[in-house]
Amino acid sequence: MAAGGQDPRTVMNPVLLTFLGSGDSQGVPRWWCDCEVCAEARTTGFNRRARPAVLLEWPGARVLLDAPPELRERLVAHDIRSLDAVFLTHSHNDHVGGIVDLYDFVRWTAAPLRVHVPSRSHDMLLERYPWLPARMAIERPDGPVDFAGARFEPFEVPHGANGFAYAYRIEVAGRRIVYMPDSLDVPDALVDERLRDLDVLVLGTSFWEERADRSLRSVLDVQEALRLTARARPRRTVFTHLGHGVDRRRTLPACHEFAFDGLAVEL
Ligand SMILES: [Zn+2]
Numbered sequence: 001m002a003a004g005g006q007d008p009r010t011v012m013n014p015v016l017l018t019f020l021g022s023g024d025s026q027g028v029p030r031w032w033c034d035c036e037v038c039a040e041a042r043t044t045g046f047n048r049r050a051r052p053a054v055l056l057e058w059p060g061a062r063v064l065l066d067a068p069p070e071l072r073e074r075l076v077a078h079d080i081r082s083l084d085a086v087f088l089t090h091s092h093n094d095h096v097g098g099i100v101d102l103y104d105f106v107r108w109t110a111a112p113l114r115v116h117v118p119s120r121s122h123d124m125l126l127e128r129y130p131w132l133p134a135r136m137a138i139e140r141p142d143g144p145v146d147f148a149g150a151r152f153e154p155f156e157v158p159h160g161a162n163g164f165a166y167a168y169r170i171e172v173a174g175r176r177i178v179y180m181p182d183s184l185d186v187p188d189a190l191v192d193e194r195l196r197d198l199d200v201l202v203l204g205t206s207f208w209e210e211r212a213d214r215s216l217r218s219v220l221d222v223q224e225a226l227r228l229t230a231r232a233r234p235r236r237t238v239f240t241h242l243g244h245g246v247d248r249r250r251t252l253p254a255c256h257e258f259a260f261d262g263l264a265v266e267l
């Protein structure tokens with residue numbers, strides 16, 4: 001350990017994950033809802049959440065993971081004026097609705113923005129926004145992407161009633177991170193293959209315990225996610241994509257925490 005007790009890796013090559021948004025597809029509070037969590041979110045705001053997005057920064061690069069409808073407001077709040085690349089997990093509104101504002105943003109910047117969106121989600125994005133390639137390089141990675149010294153490896157995950165989504169395994173400056181906001185019924189084999197040896201797992205959990213008919217569900221609840229992390233054993237887990245079924249004042253087991261809008265995790 002270096003002087004001051006800091007890990008020398010951190011001093012030399014800081015990697016920073018900032019949660020711009022930590023909510024589920026409807027955000028918190030939900031427009032129409034008067035439940036305890038939504039009522040709290042309207043007053044003290046502890047559970048108030050924009051939809052999900054994470055900034056990943058390391059020396060020389062800043063990358064955005066997902067582009068929710070609140071993106072512009074969240075980037076302004078953090079005074080972020082440039083992005084080097086964007087990686088999208090899938091083409092649902094809560095993950096891509098902010099791409100329209102990014103399209104406007106790149107009009108005023110010199111370099112075209114590289115936006116990565118894997119496989120079938122790529123086609124869905126361009127069906128919805130066919131004009132994006134006029135100002136953005138919309139990449140369709142079907143394998144690992146090497147970018148500014150980091151590697152982003154997309155992989156498909158089951159997304160329950162919503163079909164499929166993608167997640168990313170990221171290796172940067174010696175750290176291993178998985179960003180997997182939307183998944184359900186993740187097979188053990190996939191956990192063993194993709195979620196091994198992680199420094200941080202960012203995992204979506206919409207409810208504490210979701211009792212809805214399984215055929216209607218699309219994202220893990222906290223109880224299912226804890227079973228998944230018991231198998232994968234990441235060093236640290238951050239739950240995000242939190243709906244109004246999660247009050248983040250509740251406690252979690254060691255090495256697990258709830259994200260909130262603005263949470264910064266230094267690796
Ligand atoms: Zn989602």
Ligand SMILES: [Zn+2]
Pocket residue numbers: 090092159162165182
């Ligand atoms: Zn989704």
